[in-house]
Amino acid sequence: MKSKEIRAKFLDFFKSKEHSIVPSAPIVIKNDPTLMFTNAGMNQFKEYFLGNAKPKTTRIADTQKCLRVSGKHNDLEEVGKDTYHHTMFEMLGNWSIGDYFKKEAINWAWEFLTAELKIDKNNLYVTVFEGDQTDKLSKDEEAYEIWKKIIDEDRILLGNKKDNFWEMGDQGPCGPASEIHVDIRSEEEKAKVPGKDLVNQDHPQVVEIWNLVFIQYNRMANGSLKELPAKHIDTGMGFERLAMVMQGKQSNYDTDVFQPLISEIEIITGVNYGKNEQTDIAIRVIADHVRAVSFAIADGQLPSNNGAGYVIRRILRRAIRYGFTFLNKKEAFIHQLVAVLATQMGEAFPELKKQKNLCENVIKEEEKSFLRTLDQGLSLLDNIIASAKGNEISGRKAFELYDTYGFPIDLTALILSEKNYTLDLKAFEEELEKQKNRSRLAAQTETEDWVVLQEDEEEEFVGYDYLEAQVKITQYRKLVTKKDGALYQLVFNLTPFYPEGGGQVGDKGYLKSANGDITYIIDTKKENNLIIHTTKTLPQDIKQTFMAVVDAKQRNRSAANHSATHLLHQALRNILGTHVEQKGSMVHSGYLRFDFSHFNKLTAEELKEVENFVNARIREQLDLEENRTMLYTKAIEEGAVALFGEKYGDTVRTIRFGKSMELCGGTHVANTADIWHFKITAEAAVASGIRRIEAITGDAAKDLLTEQSTQMQQIKHLLNNTKDPIKSVTDIQNENSELRKEIEALKREKASFLKAELKAAVQEQNGVNYLIQQVDLDANGMKDVAFQLGGELGNLFLVFGAEQDGKALLTCYISKSLVEEKDLNAGKIVRALGKHIQGGGGGQAFFATAGGKNPSGILAALEEAKTFLD
Ligand code: ATP
Ligand code: MG
Numbered sequence: 001m002k003s004k005e006i007r008a009k010f011l012d013f014f015k016s017k018e019h020s021i022v023p024s025a026p027i028v029i030k031n032d033p034t035l036m037f038t039n040a041g042m043n044q045f046k047e048y049f050l051g052n053a054k055p056k057t058t059r060i061a062d063t064q065k066c067l068r069v070s071g072k073h074n075d076l077e078e079v080g081k082d083t084y085h086h087t088m089f090e091m092l093g094n095w096s097i098g099d100y101f102k103k104e105a106i107n108w109a110w111e112f113l114t115a116e117l118k119i120d121k122n123n124l125y126v127t128v129f130e131g132d133q134t135d136k137l138s139k140d141e142e143a144y145e146i147w148k149k150i151i152d153e154d155r156i157l158l159g160n161k162k163d164n165f166w167e168m169g170d171q172g173p174c175g176p177a178s179e180i181h182v183d184i185r186s187e188e189e190k191a192k193v194p195g196k197d198l199v200n201q202d203h204p205q206v207v208e209i210w211n212l213v214f215i216q217y218n219r220m221a222n223g224s225l226k227e228l229p230a231k232h233i234d235t236g237m238g239f240e241r242l243a244m245v246m247q248g249k250q251s252n253y254d255t256d257v258f259q260p261l262i263s264e265i266e267i268i269t270g271v272n273y274g275k276n277e278q279t280d281i282a283i284r285v286i287a288d289h290v291r292a293v294s295f296a297i298a299d300g301q302l303p304s305n306n307g308a309g310y311v312i313r314r315i316l317r318r319a320i321r322y323g324f325t326f327l328n329k330k331e332a333f334i335h336q337l338v339a340v341l342a343t344q345m346g347e348a349f350p351e352l353k354k355q356k357n358l359c360e361n362v363i364k365e366e367e368k369s370f371l372r373t374l375d376q377g378l379s380l381l382d383n384i385i386a387s388a389k390g391n392e393i394s395g396r397k398a399f400e401l402y403d404t405y406g407f408p409i410d411l412t413a414l415i416l417s418e419k420n421y422t423l424d425l426k427a428f429e430e431e432l433e434k435q436k437n438r439s440r441l442a443a444q445t446e447t448e449d450w451v452v453l454q455e456d457e458e459e460e461f462v463g464y465d466y467l468e469a470q471v472k473i474t475q476y477r478k479l480v481t482k483k484d485g486a487l488y489q490l491v492f493n494l495t496p497f498y499p500e501g502g503g504q505v506g507d508k509g510y511l512k513s514a515n516g517d518i519t520y521i522i523d524t525k526k527e528n529n530l531i532i533h534t535t536k537t538l539p540q541d542i543k544q545t546f547m548a549v550v551d552a553k554q555r556n557r558s559a560a561n562h563s564a565t566h567l568l569h570q571a572l573r574n575i576l577g578t579h580v581e582q583k584g585s586m587v588h589s590g591y592l593r594f595d596f597s598h599f600n601k602l603t604a605e606e607l608k609e610v611e612n613f614v615n616a617r618i619r620e621q622l623d624l625e626e627n628r629t630m631l632y633t634k635a636i637e638e639g640a641v642a643l644f645g646e647k648y649g650d651t652v653r654t655i656r657f658g659k660s661m662e663l664c665g666g667t668h669v670a671n672t673a674d675i676w677h678f679k680i681t682a683e684a685a686v687a688s689g690i691r692r693i694e695a696i697t698g699d700a701a702k703d704l705l706t707e708q709s710t711q712m713q714q715i716k717h718l719l720n721n722t723k724d725p726i727k728s729v730t731d732i733q734n735e736n737s738e739l740r741k742e743i744e745a746l747k748r749e750k751a752s753f754l755k756a757e758l759k760a761a762v763q764e765q766n767g768v769n770y771l772i773q774q775v776d777l778d779a780n781g782m783k784d785v786a787f788q789l790g791g792e793l794g795n796l797f798l799v800f801g802a803e804q805d806g807k808a809l810l811t812c813y814i815s816k817s818l819v820e821e822k823d824l825n826a827g828k829i830v831r832a833l834g835k836h837i838q839g840g841g842g843g844q845a846f847f848a849t850a851g852g853k854n855p856s857g858i859l860a861a862l863e864e865a866k867t868f869l870d
Contacts (some may be wrong), residue, residue: 001117001246002256002345002389003239003247003255003256003257004704004748005350006117006242006243006246007063007090007092007239008241009116009117010061010063010237011062011063011092011849013025013062013108013116014059014061014094014108014246015114015527015681016072017059017094017104017108018059018283019057019058019059019060019061019094019095020056020059020060020061020063020366020522021060021062022060022061022062022863023062023313024062024064024065024090024151025038025043025064025300025647026038026043026300026303026471026646026647026726027065027066027088027296027299028296028300028301028308028645029119029297029632030645031500031501032525032527032528032671033445033525033527034169034171034172034813035071036307036308036311037067037068037070037171037296037308038064038065038067038072039065039066039067039071039072040064040066040073040091040093040169040234040236041062041066041093041095041234041235041236042093042173042213042234042789043062043168043217044064045060045095045097045123045553046168046172046173046236046528047528047530048097048232049172049173049228049232049234050173050218050528051099051228051229052458052528052529052530053153053231053458053529054457054458055097055404056650058096058097058098058099059094059096059097059099059100059279060094060095060097061092061093061094061095061608062092063090063091063092063093063239063348063405064090064091064092064093065088065089065090065295065349066088066089066090066091067087067088067292067295067296068085068086068087068089069087069131069292069315070311071204072168072169072170072635073168075087075621076315077251077286079288079289079563080281080282080284080285081281081289081323081573081589082202082204082249083204083251083252083253083284084204084207084238084241084244084251084252085425085659086240086252086288086291086292087288087289087291087292087315088292088295088296089239089639090238090240091236091237091238091239091241092236092237092238092239092242093161093236093237094108094233094235095232095233095234095235096229096232096233096631097230097232098230098232099215099233100233101233102142102143102146102178102212102214102233103146104145104233104830105212105233105235105349106143106147106150106178106630107146107536108151109180109210109212109235110150110151111179113210113771113803117246118244118246118372119182119246121151123154123182123183123184123195123489124151124155124181124182124183125155125157125158125180125181125182125183125195125199125202125206126147126155126156126157126178126180126201126722127156127158127163127164127178127179127181128140128143128144128147128152128156128157128158128159128164128176128178128179129143129158129159129161129164129165129177130159130160130164130432132161132165132337134304135161135165135225135710137165137176137225137855139158140164140176140178140214143176143178143214143445144156146857148179150752151825152281152801153373154196155196157196157199159179159200159299162568163177163179163200163251164172164176164177164178164179164835165177166211166213166234166469167219170219171218171219171220171221171447172218172219173215173218173219173228173232173489174213174215174217174218174219174225175213175214175217176213176214176216177211177214178211178212178214179200179208179210179211179212179806180208180209180210180211180615181195181200181206181207181208181209182206182207182208182209182245182739183195183198183205184201184205184206184207184244184245184250185205185206189205193482198833198851199400199854200716202375202418203711204250204251204797207241208241209237209238209241209242209245210234210236210237210238211235211236211237211667212237213233213235213236214231214232214233215228215231215234215492215561215568216228216232216246219839220449221449222449222687223450224736227339235744235754238293239257239477240252240255240257240258241653242428243255243256243257251271251580252488253284253287258284258287258585259290259669260340260343260344260662261287261291261337261340261341261344262283262284262287262748264336264337264340265286265287265327265337266283266701267327267688268329268333268336268337269283269323269327269329270334271283271327271328278326279326279327281322281326281562282322282323282325282327283327285318286319286323286327286337287337287539288320288452289316289319289334289807290319290334290337290338290341290363291312291313291341291345291362292312292315293312293316293319293344294338294341294352294359294360294363294500295349296308296312296632297312297355297358297359297362298349298351298352298354298355298358298359299351299362299643299645299747300583300584300644300646301645301646302362302584302686302690303362303366303687303688305657307764307828309694313366314664315747316334316363316366316367317366317370317406319334320334320367320370320371320374320407321370321408321410321411323610324371324374324411325411325414329370329599332364332367332368332371333367334361334363334367335360335361335363335364335367336360338356338359338360338363339356339360342356342359344722347513348731350542351644351645354644354768355644356583358581358583358597358689358690361599361688362538362687362689362690364420364688365687365688368430371613373407374407374411374800375403377401377405377406377407377411377412377696378415379673380401380405380407381401381415381416384397384401385419386422386423388762389708390789391420391421391422391774392421392422392423392424392426393412393421393422393423394424394427395423395424395425395428395429395430396427396428396431396837398424398428399427399428399432400411400412402428402432403431403435405742406510409428413425417429433699439440439459441482442482442483443482444481444482445479445480445481445482446480446481447477447478447479448478448479449475449477450476450491451475451476451477453472453473453475453476453542453543454472454474454475455474456474456475456493457614457798458529459474459491459492459493459494459530459531460493460495461494461495461496461498461499461531462494462495462496463495463497463507463658463667464549464626464628464667465498465499465862466496467496467547467549467550467552467555468496468497468544468547468549468550469494469496469548470545470547470548471492471493471494471495471511471545471546471547471548472492472493472543472544472546473490473491473492473539473542473546473664474491474492474493474546475490475491476488476490476538476542476684477489479595483590484536486533486536487534487535488535488536488537488538489532489533489534489535490511490521490532491530491531491533492531492533492534492548492598495524495533495548496548496549496550497509497531497533497548497550498524498550498555498558498666498667499524499525500523500525500526500692501526501665501666502585502587502664502666503562503565503585503587503666503667504558504560504562504587504666504667505586505587505588505589506523506525507521507524507550507551507554507555508520508521508522508523508524508550508551508554509521509549509550509551510548510549510551511533511535511539511546511547512546512547512549513539513541513546514538514542514544514545517539517540519537519538519539519546520535520536520804521533521534521535521548521805522534522535522536522556523799532710532760533548533795539592554589554675555589555667556588556669556698557589557697557698557699557700558587558588558589559667559668559669559674559675560588560675560676560697560698561587561588561589561696561697561698562592562593562664562666562668563592563624563655563657563668563669563672563674563675564592564614564664564665564675564695565585565587565592565594566655566657566660566668567614567617567618567657567660567675567678568592568594568610568663568678568695569582569596569613569641569660569662570592570613570617570660571609571613571614571805572596572598572610572693574613575606575609575610575613576602576606579597580596580597580598581596581597581643581644582594582595582596582597582641583596583597583690584645584686584692587666590696591681591694591695591696591697591698591700592693592695592696592697592770593693593694594692594693594694594695595686595690595691595692596690596691596692596693597689597690598689598690598691599689601683601685601691602683602691602693603614604829605681606678608668608682609681610680610693611678611680611759614678615677615678617657617672617680618672618675618677619662619671619673619674620658620672621671621672621673622657622658622671622672623657623670624655624656624657624668624669624670624671624701625655625656625657625670626653626654626655626656626668627653627654627656628653629651629653630651630653630654631650631651631652631794632648632649632650632651632652632663633648633660635652635654635663638654638659638661639661640652640662640663641661641662641663642663643663646663648755648785653665655668657672658672664857666806673698674792675698675700676697676699677698677702678695678696678697678701679695679696679697679704680693680694680695681694681695681696681704682694683842712725714753721722743757747781750779751777751784751785753790754775754776754777754785755785755788758771758773758775758789759789759792759793761773762789762793762796763769765869767793767795768795768797768818768822768832768869769794769795769796769797769868770796770797770798771789771796771797771798771799771800771867772797772798772799772801772862773799773801773866774800774801774802774803774858774859774861774862775800775802776778776802777800777802778802778804779802779804779849780807780811780812782791782800782802782809782811782849783811783847783849785800786798786800786811786847787813789813790813794815794817795815795817796813796814796815796818797813797814797815797818797824797868798811798812798813798814799811799812799813799829799833799857799862799870800812800864801858801861801862802858803855803858806853807851807852807853807854807855808837808839808851808852808853808854808857808858808861809849809850810833810834810837810840810841810849810850810851810852810861811830811847811848811849811850812829812830812833812843812847812848812865813826813846813847814826814845814846814847816846819845819846824845824868825845826843826844826845826848827842827843827844827845828850829848829865829868830842830848830849830850831863832852832864833850833861834850834852835862836854836857836858836861836864837850837851837852837853837854837855837857837858838850838852838853838857839851839852839853839862
């Protein structure tokens with residue numbers, strides 16, 4: 001059975017059980033401080049489990065793209081080494097939001113596997129939670145009893161908290177789980193060791209395929225469990241593992257999900273899969289990682305130097321490095337796999353197909369730059385080896401290579417062992433640990449549990465229409481961060497505060513109590529469908545009614561920048577072409593930043609044209625046409641621009657200004673005239689194929705204009721009130737370059753004059769020509785004279801001292817003949833003399849220089865220099 005059919009069968013099966021089939025949520029999570037990437041199917045439904053929002057239907061199923069490379073679920077190091085853990089994988093899942101519970105979940109899972117897919121019951125085992133003392137939980141009798149009716153009791157195994165209690169993170173919804181495992185070993189193997197002894201023992205042919213989680217608790221900040229008001233079902237089945245079972249394979253990589261990628265890798269590298277464990281691992285790593293990276297890029301996460309972008313960069317680098325070392329690929333090639341992936345997965349995930357070029361380009365650039373890093377690292381490593389004292393390389397040096405240059409430690413270790421050097425791995429790990437502790441401390445945040453003051457269905461956002469509202473606090477919590485100390489987060493029954501989202505920053509403002517007390521709101525964010533207002537103090541008498549007031553000036557500036565961003569987007573698509581797609585956007589009160597796909601730098605004319613286009617829309621005074629409840633399909637039909645990697649509901653909000661129409665949750669001006677003026681301030685590349693424009697509007701544009709005209713006045717004034725400042729500046733530049741030439745000529749003249757003088761001052765002693773003197777020359781001047789005299793006179797021993805800009809300089813030149821005969825060494829001499837000038841230096845045996853901060857020591861240094869002649 002083709003993997004495509006398996007996916008369809010799963011969704012159809014749950015459709016027949018009255019589930020609504022929903023699309024996969026984006027793999028990159030944008031507005032959740034606790035999670036960077038989707039790591040399980042349930043992530044997108046978290047707010048339902050927490051009771052912060054109500055779903056439209058209570059039975060849902062989907063296939064979800066997941067990534068397990070950070071946080072609580074991190075499989076990265078296993079991937080490639082084993083045959084059934086991936087970084088990116090699809091999780092098939094079905095959910096009940098306070099609807100059915102254990103009985104249906106278990107029976108349907110069983111029905112799907114054994115009746116629908118016809119997997120042999122004799123190959124299946126199930127596990128049930130045995131209970132846990134610290135959590136004061138007893139064995140999950142309910143699940144056990146249900147299983148007993150459908151499977152032999154000796155196939156039901158009890159499992160501990162690690163395997164049979166599912167938690168998404170340190171806090172949040174969780175509960176006991178029942179897993180289904182499948183034994184795909186040969187009959188002989190099965191006869192030797194019974195399958196039930198291998199369940200949850202990391203055996204590659206006895207693997208977990210499906211986990212049924214019975215969500216009934218919320219894990220609190222202090223680690224205790226609180227019973228949830230409603231009970232939910234959350235299941236997750238590994239799609240690639242199921243394909244392995246259905247296709248009679250022994251490894252996920254042998255299924256049709258991975259085979260096309262592996263064949264392509266074999267063709268490109270000339271290395272065959274299945275011949276050697278080490279190259280097999282490398283091939284699996286690359287086949288796996290190109291999926292993770294492509295899916296992330298298609299959902300808007302570019303590789304970068306921090307946060308989620310850094311995680312993606314590290315995954316890609318791991319793949320490059322495996323190719324480099326084990327498949328001997330020294331040029332970029334992983335990007336060539338994107339085409340195969342897009343063909344194969346593009347039907348289920350169209351975002352991959354549509355953004356194939358972007359993925360290819362970004363991956364290619366990353367590959368090239370990391371291969372350059374590897375090259376540099378290799379020569380640095382050569383230097384380290386050359387200057388090593390014994391046969392062991394220090395852990396600190398290896399850490400420096402790793403930390404500063406991104407040079408992988410396992411590669412360092414491998415190269416060292418090839419050259420018969422060892423590495424102090426323990427010291428390296430200590431350095432790594434130290435660094436981790438530093439960043440852990442810096443990032444540490446402790447979140448206390450919510451204190452609920454009043455039950456509230458859903459917090460209403462009124463900020464599109466009002467900047468002030470009377471509110472009540474419904475819940476709050478304390479939060480202690482290393483950076484800001486104690487903060488409070490408040491949730492209201494309704495709020496005019498816009499929470500950060502869609503690139504627009506969150507509103508700031510204040511709460512005013514009846515007696516006039518003010519509590520400042522420093523930021524507003526959304527988390528699990530709650531709009532959270534951050535304050536530094538808790539208002540007094542938190543149960544009263546407050547006036548919540550948004551900082552209108554900042555909000556209006558953000559709104560102008562947001563509307564201008566839409567017009568900019570429209571301008572770019574009109575002028576550059578419809579390949580332009582938004583790849584990131586930041587809307588501040590001060591400025592806007594817009595990233596988009598486009599391959600060339602914008603010319604000055606294009607930038608002007610873009611500015612003119614936007615300013616023309618501003619002059620047209622277009623009214624905002626807003627629709628808060630348009631059907632998604634209708635909006636798309638009408639030409640609204642939707643973004644990849646964004647999660648949209650059935651109904652969406654549309655923002656229209658003339659012909660610009662976007663799906664958007666942000667705040668906007670009522671009329672484009674409110675933007676006043678649009679001015680681009682910067683254009684640059686952010687990644688291969690992605691450009692960034694920064695621009696300002698309204699007040700900021702006015703300020704810029706004022707500032708620039710003041711500056712222009714001052715410039716004119718400095719130029720004697722010239723009418724034509726450009727001509728005046730050009731004249732000055734020309735004059736300047738003439739003067740420079742004259743100065744150079746004079747300097748040369750002075751030097752040759754000086755050289756003649758110095759040559760006359762050379763003395764002789766025991767066949768050595770020597771000159772030890774303070775001179776009025778800079779470092780280059782001294783060098784020139786030294787080499788010229790050296791060329792004209794044989795057997796020369798020369799030491800110059802000079803004072804330049806309050807610093808001391810020493811130069812030492814020794815003819816090669818003297819270096820050999822008298823065993824003199826300029827490098828050693830300047831190092832010895834350095835102490836007089838409070839500095840140091842070095843160089844070669846025949847020429848060396850030193851610098852120091854004490855010019856008054858120059859004479860003493862020259863005095864000592866004479867002693868080397870004896
Ligand atoms: P395992 O113990 O094998 O790592 P898990 O307990 O981490 O699995 P769950 O968190 O319960 O798995 O996820 C649900 C299902 O998703 C698993 O039963 C499995 O089929 C699949 N799965 C989990 N992690 C991966 C992965 N890294 N790659 C592929 N499939 C996975
Ligand atoms: Mg796992």
